[in-house]
Amino acid sequence: MWERVVEVTAIFPGDTQVYLAQIGPPAPSLAEMSILSIEERTRAGVFELPFLRSRFVWRRVLLRTVIAARLGCRPDEVDLRSSSMGRPFVAGAEVDFSMSHSRDVALITVTSGCGRIGVDVEAVLPIPDQEQIAEVAFTTQERRELRRYDLSSEAFYRIWTCKEACLKAIGTGFQLDPRAVEIGIMDLAAPTVRRAPGSSRLSLMCFEPTNGYTAALALQPEE
Ligand SMILES: CC(C)(COP(=O)(O)OP(=O)(O)OC[C@H]1O[C@@H](n2cnc3c(N)ncnc32)[C@H](O)[C@@H]1OP(=O)(O)O)[C@@H](O)C(=O)NCCC(=O)NCCS
Structure with a gap:
């Protein structure tokens, strides 16, 4: 079983x-x-x-x-x-937890006593309407940084997964305007939260859970 x-x-x-x-x-x-x-x-x-x-x-x-x-x-x-x-x-x-899936891969994260957690995983596939999505979901600064990486899928998914992980840790998902959370990707391997609503003090990490997928984990510590 x-x-x-x-x-x-x-x-x-x-x-x-x-x-x-x-x-x-x-x-x-x-x-x-x-x-x-x-x-x-x-x-x-x-x-x-x-x-x-x-x-x-x-x-x-x-x-x-x-x-x-x-x-x-x-x-x-x-x-x-x-x-x-x-x-x-x-x-x-x-206990706090978060879950995400993309195609047939699922990530589940569990934590106890250290805050609220959010996770997002995405299969890294080219998105034809990437620019239109960035137009509505990314801040001006995020779009500027995305251009520094020649609008690469890797940079796009880095911002996207970090944003979605933060929105899950906050607890709103996309019921909050995704531009309320601003992700910094000066260093693609170590993204940061530049702006988040209220008193959010989110920390982030990103990783490749399995070949062809990218993921982010966000933690909002206990007040
Ligand atoms: C939550 C959301 C970001 C998930 O996006 P997704 O890329 O489609 O799916 P993922 O696999 O990454 O995540 C799905 C999981 O997120 C979790 N989730 C759902 N709403 C959430 C929220 N507000 N905060 C944190 N996590 C949430 C659930 O565990 C869900 O798993 P389930 O479908 O098995 O219940 C997106 O669906 C969203 O913003 N929804 C808005 C919430 C909503 O409208 N809820 C309606 C009921 S009030």
Whole structure:
């Protein structure tokens, strides 16, 4: 039943851990499906395409498994809820987590007692409308820096993943104007948060979780 968990790799030591999983075929079994809550099963049922439904179920099975291991309970006992902005959390537990997927790769990050975390992963593929996206989602300064890198996909995804990881740590996702968070990429390998709303003191790191993918992790420390 838990075989797939063996495929999950811890790539960060210490309290904050990031797990990488392939969420491609096979489809989850009925036993795996039964780990999900009724709400999650209802949500899974909304996906028309079987491979999208399957990816959703795997993400939730893995998320529950990772959190349950940390809390010392069963995966189906993890009381997953969502904020009014859609940010998931575990009711009554000192654990924070974030999840992202791109194609059949999923990243799950879990932390305890050090703040709110956000993660984003993207497959690095050329985007035909990259400039139009940057026009609406990036600040003037970010677009200036992007041009310094000849509008390269690497620079684009660096800004994008860092921004999305920050928006998840903040808890709004794209319900907040993505330009409210400004990412600096003077050094592509060490991006910084130049501006964020309110009292945010976000820290960032970026990494390549697996070949052809790029990811960012953002942490908003406890006040
Ligand atoms: C959150 C968001 C940035 C995710 O983007 P994405 O690239 O499509 O998908 P990702 O795989 O990277 O992330 C999805 C995960 O982000 C998490 N997430 C969703 N809303 C979030 C929020 N407000 N803050 C932090 N994390 C959030 C969930 O764990 C979600 O996984 P799920 O689909 O299995 O529930 C984007 O969907 C968004 O901004 N949505 C706005 C929130 C929204 O409209 N919610 C509606 C209910 S109020």
